[in-house]
Structures are given as C-alpha cells and as structure tokens.
Amino acid sequence: MPGLRRLLPLLLLAALCPPALSLRHEPSKIAVVGGGIGGSAAAYFLRQKFGRGVQLHVLEKAALGGRLDTLDMEGDSYEAGGSVIHPVNLHMKHFVKELGLLSTTHEGSPSGVYNGEEFVFEESSWSFINRPKKLWHYGLNPLRMSMWVEDILDKFMRIYRFQMHDYAFSSNERLLHALGGDDFTRLLNQTIDEAMQKAGFSQKFINQVVCPVMRFAYGQGAGVNAFVGALLVGWLESGLWSVKGGNKLVCSGLIYSAKAEVIPGTVVSIEPKTRHKRGGDPVKLYEVTYNTSSGLTGDTYDIVVIAAPLGRKMANITFRNFDPPIPEFLYPYKQIFITLVHGRLNTSFFGYRDPQAFHLGAIFTTDSPKLFINSLNLEPPVGDTGTGGKLPLPSAVWKVFSNEELTKEQLNLLFSSYDSVKVKPWLAYPQYSAPEKFPPIVLHEQLYYLNGLERAASAMEMSAIAARNAALLAFHRWHGHSARVDQEDLHEKLKTEL
Numbered sequence: 001m002p003g004l005r006r007l008l009p010l011l012l013l014a015a016l017c018p019p020a021l022s023l024r025h026e027p028s029k030i031a032v033v034g035g036g037i038g039g040s041a042a043a044y045f046l047r048q049k050f051g052r053g054v055q056l057h058v059l060e061k062a063a064l065g066g067r068l069d070t071l072d073m074e075g076d077s078y079e080a081g082g083s084v085i086h087p088v089n090l091h092m093k094h095f096v097k098e099l100g101l102l103s104t105t106h107e108g109s110p111s112g113v114y115n116g117e118e119f120v121f122e123e124s125s126w127s128f129i130n131r132p133k134k135l136w137h138y139g140l141n142p143l144r145m146s147m148w149v150e151d152i153l154d155k156f157m158r159i160y161r162f163q164m165h166d167y168a169f170s171s172n173e174r175l176l177h178a179l180g181g182d183d184f185t186r187l188l189n190q191t192i193d194e195a196m197q198k199a200g201f202s203q204k205f206i207n208q209v210v211c212p213v214m215r216f217a218y219g220q221g222a223g224v225n226a227f228v229g230a231l232l233v234g235w236l237e238s239g240l241w242s243v244k245g246g247n248k249l250v251c252s253g254l255i256y257s258a259k260a261e262v263i264p265g266t267v268v269s270i271e272p273k274t275r276h277k278r279g280g281d282p283v284k285l286y287e288v289t290y291n292t293s294s295g296l297t298g299d300t301y302d303i304v305v306i307a308a309p310l311g312r313k314m315a316n317i318t319f320r321n322f323d324p325p326i327p328e329f330l331y332p333y334k335q336i337f338i339t340l341v342h343g344r345l346n347t348s349f350f351g352y353r354d355p356q357a358f359h360l361g362a363i364f365t366t367d368s369p370k371l372f373i374n375s376l377n378l379e380p381p382v383g384d385t386g387t388g389g390k391l392p393l394p395s396a397v398w399k400v401f402s403n404e405e406l407t408k409e410q411l412n413l414l415f416s417s418y419d420s421v422k423v424k425p426w427l428a429y430p431q432y433s434a435p436e437k438f439p440p441i442v443l444h445e446q447l448y449y450l451n452g453l454e455r456a457a458s459a460m461e462m463s464a465i466a467a468r469n470a471a472l473l474a475f476h477r478w479h480g481h482s483a484r485v486d487q488e489d490l491h492e493k494l495k496t497e498l
C-alpha cells in the first residue's frame, strides 16, 4: 500500500504536535466592553495573541479613556482621573514607548499633613533637610517601611515574567497567590493598619503618614486591605510620571494600534447562543445587545471581554439565559469628587497668617471628622513638565479631592479668591475592606471580566495586567492549552526554564 506509506509521516507529524497546531478554527469576532485603559489594553493584547484575522470591536458608551480624563481650565488641560504612573509600572511604560508618546515627570513639591487643626508634619522646601527631619519625627519607621514594601513589590513584579512566558490565571485569587503565595493572601485578609501594627510600625506613623496617603489615593483611610496599602506606599516613591498631553492618549493609541473598531453604544445585555451550521458542529456565540444613538442593536461574538466595573450602578449589563445564571455583582465602588480650582489658597485656613510663608504644593490629611477634604495639591497642566519643586504661584490650579461635593461656603474657606471651578464626580475605585473577596475572571466559557482585579488594587497598571491576563487566558482556553493556565510554583519553574 504505497498510499499509506506516503501518508504515514504526515500522520506521525500530526500526532506529534497537536496542541501547537490546533485543529480549532480561530475566532472570527471578539467584543471588548469598555474603552478605558483595561479595554484598550485588552484589544491590544488580543490582537497580539489572535493575529490579524480576527475582527475586534470595542464597545464604549461614553468617551475612550474612561477613568482617564482631562478637564480644561484657563487654556490648559489637567488630569481629572488617574494621573500618576510609577516607574515600575512596566506595561504602561511599554505602551507609551510603543505608541511614541512622551512622558512628563512629577518632581513633587513639598507636602504637609494637616489634621484639621495644624500640620502634624511638613516638608521643607530644602529637600536635603527632609530626610533627617523624617527620621527624627518617626524614628526608623520610614526606612523600615521601604524594606517591608520592597519585598512585596519584588514579588508583585513576577507577573511580568509570567506574562512574558505566556502564562495566565483563571481567577484573581490564583493570580495573586502565584505572585506572593500565602503572604499575599494574608495581606488581602487584613487591613493595612493591622498589618503594619503587626509588623511593628508605630501608630503615629500609620496615622500621620500611611493613612493620609490612602486618603489621597483612594478616599479611604487605613482600613483598606493591606495589599493595596503596601502597593500604593511602594508606588508613591519618587520618579512618578504621566503621559504628556493626557494619560487617556494611551487608550486611543492602543485601540488604533490594535486595529480595533470602536462602536459607540451602551451594552445592555449579553446572551449565549448556539448556531447550527449545516454539516458542521454547532457554534457557540454571544449575542451582545447595545443601545446606540439610533436605538437598540447588536452583534454576535465568539469571545467577549468585559472591561468595565459590573454592577447595577456601574456597567449594568443583564446576563440573559446563562445556565447556571451569572450572579449579581455586589461590589461597592467609592464615590469621590475632584474639584479643580483656579485661584489663591486661603493660607490662613491652614493656620498660616502670612501667605508668603506658605510653601506647600500638596496637603494630605489625617482621618479627622473635622475635615471636608481628603487632599489638595497644585496640579500641573498635562502638557507641562511638572512644577519642578518651584514655589506655588500666587494663583494656580489646585486639585481638591473630597468624598462629598464641596459647597460654596467650603470653597470660600479654602480659597481667598478664585475665578474658575470645575467638578468631576467619579465612582472612582472599589470600597476596600478586609478580608477582600474577588469576583471571577471567567464568567462563562468565553466570557471574561477584567475589573475584579481592582479589588486587590485599582490603578492603570492593574487594569493593564488584568487585560493581558484575559487575552492570554482567552487564547489558551480557545485552543485548549491547559499547560499555560493556573500553573503552580511558576516562580520556581521559571527559574530553571531559560
């Protein structure tokens, strides 16, 4: 049988390398719900994994960028949402480089911590005396904190290696456990206050340094989970930067680079469907219904990635006819208000009779019921190269963070005069608690959810990490590559691999 002999090598070849040359067809259409940094990064990584053939739709109900947005004031633009990026945020760094965008650094002006009556700590304008001053004030706490946080950051950085080697995780718990083992689980199980007390930090240091930083970044005090707390403290060191022209430029850039089509519309429901093709296997699809300016419409997709916080008050998507049903998402988000004010600070409100003596560019606050603001800082325009530690101009743009909208009376207390005010309310970030619980990543066979990882910590970089994980996960699950999903002891394995 000469025919069989000729076929044999081919059959052998097929038997030897099946998973790599998967017999499954590529998906033809993928939907990403949300055009924030999570959704745009997802589009970018999905294109990278699935190649040129797949059609990518990004469904966005408002503007690209989501929680990255700018407000215009007096001829300049200012970040009103996510603003600073840490030097070790490697995905964000890569995007900016890849897209040919420019960055501006924040050298940071002197800051103080106000408790409603007085400043409990003030940096001087001369940075060389700040270190001895801090040491005197808080003993060895600042130094010990750097060491404590460094260990956590080192473990966190493992994600880049895992993702570079194509590994994905099917749950947020597994992802975090693969990075930091039980240490990370323990951090997520307690508040930053508890964790730092146990680690031997003084209560004064926690109240006057750690809590004000949490209030600034998340509008919540030292009751947040210790993971977000430690990561934030680690990320708030020097070298912070942002994207020149506005961080949201990364989102439009990634979507353009991914050759994804943006469809303006609000996704209202998703429903699984099975289409029976004549002669072929039935095809499983998702019917996505969205509301556009010309009414309700929709389309079907092989894979759907949701990159917007789910919940009635958030993305509000109805999951129809799933078996088992997809449970409601009851994970609360914290409302905060950003107020940009072009005006002169009322320095006597902060106890300075002489405005000339006031040199602070950022005011953090302790957890005090007397206070109606979380923080206040001089905000550089997005086109600018930072305040460079210079003295604040008598009249400049200040950014105020508060949990309630500021009243006219409150504005008149904070500012001795002002000419323009702009307010932006946000459902900004998760309301953190401990022990922290996570929503799933895999909602259904080919339906994925990115924003659960925000419950560990909310930041642009976290959304980018979740996006790459979802793209890898979708790819491996589509092709049945189970060896790249949920590997235990990856850190040890990769030590020996290359």
Ligand SMILES: Cc1cc2nc3c(=O)[nH]c(=O)nc-3n(C[C@H](O)[C@H](O)[C@H](O)COP(=O)(O)OP(=O)(O)OC[C@H]3O[C@@H](n4cnc5c(N)ncnc54)[C@H](O)[C@@H]3O)c2cc1C
Binding pocket: 033, 034, 035, 036, 037, 038, 039, 059, 060, 061, 062, 063, 064, 065, 066, 067, 068, 080, 081, 082, 083, 084, 085, 265, 266, 267, 268, 307, 308, 309, 314, 315, 316, 317, 338, 426, 427, 428, 429, 451, 458, 459, 460, 461, 463
């Ligand atoms: C005031 C503030 C300050 C911050 N500061 C920082 C910072 O300094 N550094 C940092 O790293 N992070 C910061 N963050 C956090 C950071 O901005 C967010 O973690 C990140 O931008 C979240 O991106 P995302 O794409 O996951 O979600 P989002 O940006 O919320 O994107 C979701 C998108 O989905 C769209 N959408 C929602 N529902 C639907 C629907 N049904 N159909 C279609 N579209 C829908 C929305 O319009 C939105 O565009 C800050 C956030 C806020 C609010």
Ligand SMILES: *[C@@H]1O[C@H](CO)[C@@H](O)[C@H](O)[C@H]1NC(C)=O
Binding pocket: 182, 183, 185, 186, 189, 435
């Ligand atoms: C964290 O808490 C959960 C319950 O909320 C528990 O199951 C788990 O064992 C805890 N893990 C650690 C490391 O403390």
Ligand SMILES: *[C@@H]1O[C@H](CO)[C@@H](O)[C@H](O)[C@H]1NC(C)=O
Binding pocket: 268, 291, 292, 295, 296
């Ligand atoms: C669709 O949008 C229109 C106007 O934006 C609104 O009146 C209508 O109620 C929306 N429909 C649904 C089903 O959400």
Ligand SMILES: *[C@@H]1O[C@H](CO)[C@@H](O)[C@H](O)[C@H]1NC(C)=O
Binding pocket: 268, 312, 313, 316, 318
């Ligand atoms: C969410 O969607 C449901 C169904 O479309 C609708 O009845 C409800 O009013 C929406 N809720 C909010 C808060 O928009």
Ligand SMILES: *[C@@H]1O[C@H](CO)[C@@H](O)[C@H](O)[C@H]1NC(C)=O
Binding pocket: 346, 348, 349, 350, 412, 413, 414, 415, 416, 417
């Ligand atoms: C400034 O703050 C002081 C102290 O709180 C307050 O008495 C005063 O009314 C405020 N406004 C102006 C314009 O000085």
